[in-house]
Amino acid sequence: MGDVARLLAEHGPAFGQALFLTWKLTLLSFVPGVLLGVAVTVLRLLPLPPLRFVLTGYVEIFRNIPSVALLIFIVFALPELNVLIDYEPSVILTLALVCSAFTADYLRTGINTIGGGQVEAALSLGMRPMRIVTAVVLPQAMRTVVQPMTSLLIALMLSTSLASQVPFPGRELTTLVSKIANDSAVGMAAFAVAAAMYVASGLLIAWAGATLEKKVRILR
Numbered sequence: 001m002g003d004v005a006r007l008l009a010e011h012g013p014a015f016g017q018a019l020f021l022t023w024k025l026t027l028l029s030f031v032p033g034v035l036l037g038v039a040v041t042v043l044r045l046l047p048l049p050p051l052r053f054v055l056t057g058y059v060e061i062f063r064n065i066p067s068v069a070l071l072i073f074i075v076f077a078l079p080e081l082n083v084l085i086d087y088e089p090s091v092i093l094t095l096a097l098v099c100s101a102f103t104a105d106y107l108r109t110g111i112n113t114i115g116g117g118q119v120e121a122a123l124s125l126g127m128r129p130m131r132i133v134t135a136v137v138l139p140q141a142m143r144t145v146v147q148p149m150t151s152l153l154i155a156l157m158l159s160t161s162l163a164s165q166v167p168f169p170g171r172e173l174t175t176l177v178s179k180i181a182n183d184s185a186v187g188m189a190a191f192a193v194a195a196a197m198y199v200a201s202g203l204l205i206a207w208a209g210a211t212l213e214k215k216v217r218i219l220r
Helices: 002-044 049-064 065-082 087-112 116-124 129-144 146-165 173-183 187-216
Strands: none
Touching: 002 049, 002 087, 002 129, 002 146, 002 173, 002 187, 049 087, 065 087, 065 146, 087 129, 087 146, 116 129, 129 146, 146 173, 146 187, 173 187
């Protein structure tokens, strides 16, 4: 406890900034990742087999590729193709691409739970196919995948540690702990504090997800 108290006295503000940066990276990658995943899901519903094939490949690639390998490709391989992306956008892009693939996969599963009779009823009312997707199918699919999306958000928050793999402008939790461990003798205390912050953030997200799920879940 003495080491933790001394650590917080010396590096308390730094831990606060690192936690804020971790949350910032999580939000900046989750929001565009979800929006891109929704777009991929909608496009996969179109009766265009070549497009479906390409988008299915997109989902499978970014759902199964290790995030660190994707980050290394973006940071070190793309410049060889004259595509230069700064370190912070590279980390956000990596996480957003992975998030979009999992979002599209979860939404596809959610869509499969919707009865075909609802689509037929909407067609009989004269609704256009795209209107049916946006007004009938997607809202219900989103309500059925709150829990997996919550787990995805937690995983994304933990994956912000990818920033420690590149010369990132700023220190998220993992980078800060690594620096403290290298510069002082309170490395174990630093790891304990960071772990507590990760756990607290994960529990907060899980609580928010459970609360949201209770409000929007579909009773069958």
